[in-house]
Amino acid sequence: MEIRHCSPLGATLLSQTYESLEDAVNEAANQAVRAYCQGTFSVGGVMLDNSGNVLNALHNNVVEDGMTFDPTAHGERQLIDWYYDQISSGALLPPPEEITILTSLDPCCMCSGSILSSGFNVVSAAFDTFSGIDYDTLADFPSLDPALRPVAQATFSYPEVSGDSCFARPATSAPLPAFFSQTVINQNTQALCLSLFEATLSGVQDTVNNDLPPDLLIDPATLAPDDPLVIALRDIYPQALTYKAPSLGTPDAGLAPYLLEAAAIDAERGGKGSSVAFLDYFGNLMLCLPGNQVHSPVQTPFMLTTRSWAQLRHQLYQQEGDRVLQYFGHPKYGTFVLTLGQDTAASSLIDLGAYGSTMEEALPAENPWSLQYVVPSIPQSALTAYCQTLPPLYSQSIGVMPRQVSDRALIDAVTEGLPLTARRGAESLAL
Incomplete structure (x- = not known):
């Protein structure tokens, strides 16, 4: 079974050029409307070059056909992966620093990390x-490492919104790109962008979490090797179901x-030499994947895992129906195990945000430690303090808190066997 890692395309408007900020925001709002009608988070984005030419326009695709398709399929992340897909295919596109992503809603942690990692x-x-990187609306970016805050302040723009309502605001953070001759958003347009998102927030979160509880799950290790579910799983990861943890x-x-x-493999593909295993509710190893950051800085091991x-479950559900949910449970009832723990870099912000997007609601009481790591990148105390600075969705609603296995x-076996560059980091931390 082929799993789609290329971003699904929305409306590609290659002949369109925007000199008016209001017109560009209207296109992002149009994309958000499409997302609303699809039943997913109503957020849209447009990618523009330094002359205001549209390179692509996409909307959120977290939910398709009433089920989670890809928890990472936010508009900004998809546009970034689309960009790198085009580059790898030989397309002549400007460098990231000459490109602007205009989005209907302030980027979440995952998308902000993706933007900062890419430039x-x-x-x-x-x-x-609730979940935006500028959640306090002060453009001080409290969720970013102090070294990243000046970068965000130089590249993240929050334009003026005209009007006499509560939606009006002054411009903050970075100046707008020079190609915009009209630089103010009408309060009605901004209100549409926010209202569309808020109208879908709770409903989509419920959809993401609408799944079978643990007492209705069946151990997939009991399936025959020629069962379609096992075959599809092993098409992605041939060693699936060959290891089982002692307990959840x-x-x-x-x-x-x-x-x-x-x-x-991750080290060969431009990563730090990390990987991510996903163990299900019964402790079965379902996936263990590297990243592919030589292709795109956004494709970390956690993102691809x-x-x-999610895409495996979605695609199999179309063929096998409810039995997929019985054997392949929601990830909130499993455990993600990272070879290398997170730090405060932009790439870790991607992963912490993607984990939050995978959960979307408070972690289940029976499984509060569904995000674990083997080898720390920073001390646990520093990682805990950092996670507490994340926007309310992550720090309060979900309670994102990685911990060491x-x-x-x-720990000893992985530390000893790490690629050399990753091992040096672990050894320096131990000292």
Whole structure:
């Protein structure tokens, strides 16, 4: 089974040029309307070059056909991956610093990390005080590492909104790109962008979390090797179902070879030498994947793992129906195990945001530690403090809090077997 990692395209408006900010925001709002009608988060975006020419326009695609398709399919992330797909195909496009992503809503942590990792500029029509990177609306970016805040302040723009209502605001953060001759958003347009998103927020979150509870799940290890579910799973990861943790959330040293094999591939593909395993509710190893950051800085191991799991479930559901949900449960009832823990860099912000987008609501009481790492990149205390600065969706509603695995033998085995560059980081932290 082929899993789509290329971003689904929305309206490609290659002949359109925008000199008016209002007109460009209207196109982002049009994309948000399409998302609304699809039943997913109502957010849209437009990618523009330094002359205001439209390179592409996309909307959120987290939900398709009433089910999670890809928790990472936000408009901004899709536009960035689309850009790198075009580059890898030989397209002649400007460098990221000469491109602006105009979005109907302030980017979330995942999309902000993606933008900062890649170097794009961004213009946001509406604030998002729940999950946006500028959630306090002060352009001080409290969720960013201090070294990244000046970068965001130089590249993230929040234009003036005209009018006499509560939607009006002054311009903050970076100046707008010079190609905009008209630089103010009408309050009605901005209100549309925000209202569209708020109208779908709770409903889509419920859709993302509408799944079978643990007591209705069936262990996929009981399936025959020739079952269509097993065949599809092993088409993505041939070693699926060949390891089982002792219990939920307690991986042991038996997981080390799988993590290390994928970490070596990750290093070859431009990553730090990390990988991510996904263990289901029964402890079965379902996926263990590297990233592909030589293709796109956004394609971290966590991004590709959570996307692959969601898309596998979505595509199989179209063929096999409810039995897919019985054997392949919601990821909130499983465990993501990262070879290398997060730090405060932009790439970790991508992963923390993507994890939040995968969960969308408070973690289940029976599985509060569904995000774990083996080898720390920064001390646990520093990582905990950093996660507490994230926007309210992540720090309060979900409670994003990675922790180190408890099995000492797993930690030692992975640390010893890490690619050299990753091992040096772990050894320096230990000192």
